Amino acid sequence: MPLRDEQIERYSRQIILPNIGGKGQEKLLEARVLIVGAGGLGSPVALYLASAGVGTIGIVDFDNVELNNLQRQVLHRTDTVGMPKVKSAQEAMRALNPEVRVVTYQVRLTSENAEEIVREYDMVVDGSDNFPTKYLLNDVCYFLKKPLSHGAILGFDGQLFTMIPDQGPCYRCLFPSPPPPGAVPTCQEAGVIGAVAGVIGTLQANEVLKVLLGIGRPLLGRLLIFDGLSMEFREVGIPRDPNCPLCGEYPTVTELIDYEEFCGLRRGRSGPHG
Amino acid sequence: MFKLPEEVVKTTEKFSKALTEFLEGRMNADRFKGVRVPWGIYSQRGGRAFMARIRIPAGVVTPQQLKALGECSLNYGDGVLHVTIRQDIQIHGVRIEDVGKIISYLKDFQLSPRGGGGNTVRNVTACPLAGICPKERFDVRGHAIALTEFLLQDINSYRLPRKYKIAFSGCERDCALATVTDLGFIAKRVDSVEGFSVYVGGGLGAKSMVGQLLEEFVSSKDIAYVAEAVKRVFFKYGERRDRHHARLRFLVERLGVEGFRNLYRKELEGLKRTTHIALRDICLRYPPDVEDDISVAGDSQFEAFKKYNVFSQKQGGYFAIGIRLPLGDIPAEDLIRLADIGERFSISEFRTSQAQNIYLCNVRADMVYPIYSELKAAGLARLYIDTILDPIVCRGATTCNLGLCNSKGLAEELVSNLEAADIDLDTLQGMTIKISGCPNACGHHPTGTIGLHGIVRRVGARPVPFYKILLGGKVMEGGTRLAEEVGLVPARNVPAVLKTFLTRLQGSLERYEGNVHDYLTHEGKHIMEKVLEEHSYVPPYEEDPSFYRDFGQEEDFSLVGRGPGECGAGILDMIEADLEEARAKLSLAEEKAHDTGLLKEILYLSARALLVVKGIDPKSPEEALEAFYREFIESGIVSPRFRDLKARFTTLRGGMGDFEYARALYEEVRSLYASMDSNFQFPTRERATEEVGALDLRGTPCPMNYVKAKLFLETLPTGSVVDILLDGGEPIANVPGSLEKDGHEIMAIEDLGGFYMVKVRKGMMEVKGDQNAT
């Protein structure tokens, strides 16, 4: 499908790039990306992917927009408070780029629905704020062989890496199983800087574009750690673990698991994302 | 002797499986056709009965093999076998369910129909009397047999653009017709090294051609390299879509023999570098010379038989006996009887000939008469083998799906007419009559001194069977000539025409000394023209309906029931069969979108459909998806949205999303098939959009003008030259430089007053991202 004039104009600044060009733009227009969590990380990802012309963007979030979200979740606005986050996100993306197809899932990702949703996409972005979802996403993406951009933030710190199944380590190579409930603070308890979410989410968006285009060097086997206070980026090499319970030689995780919610605050009340 | 290669033995099982699937209704007829035709199993006209064409490499066949063939015909066929012009033996009138039995029975006798049909390496032929002919330079049987064994090993030998025929002749007389075959080898000795001159691109058919010299000389040990290299060129560059121009000779014609030779040489070099091919040494025995001659006097019938049907071998004291098979047919009982006679007299080798006859070889002088007596008793001692009373005839309209005229019926009528006429065979010695039922030349009419092929003409509103008459064909290294057309005559009059012509010709030939072929194409031609004139009138139907009826037919001539040919049925049929099946499953799935089995099959069939053109025959869905990914998705032919095909397949859960996905894949493959070109190539997604030409970017500001120029260039093949019109000022100052940075060449910039024309040649540099895993 040749690009229309309006598309050429809209995307001209990236078409100009030698390793994108018209072909790359077409790839993006045909691509389908799922963002899990329309929160602090999901916001920049959603906006940048929509602006870059990723053809289909799915967004999963069960919660409604709350006033305290707006400090870091730049997808949402004061006048969308109370609205389902996925709706608010859809509006924002449409306003930015009406060409993008936004598919909304106002559900909690569980072992029941994860496969069905993830299957429709080429790549997945983890913008979740809790361990059960992070493990679930890691596992389902591994099973369905979908690349996954993992990201997390806490206070002034953030980290990200990219999993491409069987080509590099997965999340469980790093952390074989979730920490016991209560051992790790969630962001609700720890607080977070909006700009840090912006940094990490933006980097995730960049990773997604690279993987979709097949260019550059994704964060495969490399964990990038950001310290917003000392203003340092550190890179830690993470080898693939042959004993990984998921992607190792003798896997023990062979189906999706719903880990227990351990934040305690989430059920019944809307929990913030990222 | 010939041994069935492992590949053939192994795939026999696969054939049986396919047959079972077909019989149990699990494989549709079209798909099965794609399987059976390359297995030499053709449907006969009418569609219910089948024919198995068994390859006989070099025409060398043992009495045990002949018996086995005879028994198959008795048990499973219609009781009559047929020797083809390419030395195969066909079993006719077989029910499809018995085909498997024939194949597995014959396997134990080292016989198989594998490659007997379809786009495969066909029977490799040799002179009918190779190894015993006194004129030959050396025995070529072993070469033909060993080459067969080698080529049949390779799976690509069964998926060529079209059939690939190979022949070996023992000397320049070219009895194996090497100069009118796709690839022909003619024995030659250079500095006492045995080898061959090689001809390529010969062939007889609707458009016949004489082969061209590919190699002056190759030594015997190199023939497999040559045949394989030619095969690879054919495989890669041959025309695959248009069956009528798919034969190797059209490729040679298209490229010119020089162009073809270049490609061939390249293949050959690569092949020699990377592969060591050693043909099996075929162990062939000859009888030692003896001092003996046939000495039975007083039997005039035997004298005639000796004169016409017995040939001295190069081995002193040994003879070959020719069994004339009218129209190449032999009843199974006769074949078994013949084999029996052979066995009783310790004859271990028979031959099938290009003239559709059979020879007993290595008959010791003192055995000739006893064998003759037995043959006579069995009714097999027909005289006049290889004379004009032994015309060569294709199967024609009786069994052939393409045939127009009943060439067989004509031949019978003709022979009985000529027998009754007063014709001196000695004067006409060396002349041949070759008849094809249609222009396709399965009866080799272009090489006959007299050639005929069936054709249809309308008289009034009715179709009438006619024959075209050709004269002066001959085959000989360096001197092969195709017969020239002289004229047309209604089928009914052909016997009278030939009888008159031969009688008149004989009169003038008696006085003529010199080259008969020259004579035929000059004076002979005038005689024929006159005779044709006298016989060209077709009376109205009411007056004489016999003109409107073909030989041996009860009904008036009609064209009903002539379908397209089977021979190249392979690839396109298979693709269509897959797509058709996928479509049927899709409409089923519309109601049952949750049926993952159904959805999986749609994905599988869609992915598999086009793989045949890539020469891939996946054994499992996984293989098919893998190959599809590699060949079609990665290479940008199919939309990247199907990148996740493999994962999708294994995780399918059913539901509308999955259904839509399957449908989209099917649609994509189908439209891809529609856009496939005659070379089995597909447009890549970027191409096919715009045409090369000028690009007017006046009025487009920076940097949009650059973006547009870049996009336009992306769609073109490297090396294309485009004129781009740009405004002065910023645009002309920036855009050319940027394009140059992208790797394109700025050939010229011309000031056209107020705007500029920039001539750009698209560069090689297609910057691709390098995905770099750590």
Ligand code: SF4
């Ligand atoms: S020449 Fe024509 S009629 Fe005869 S076998 Fe060939 S295709 Fe059939």
Ligand SMILES: [Zn+2]
């Ligand atoms: Zn792992």
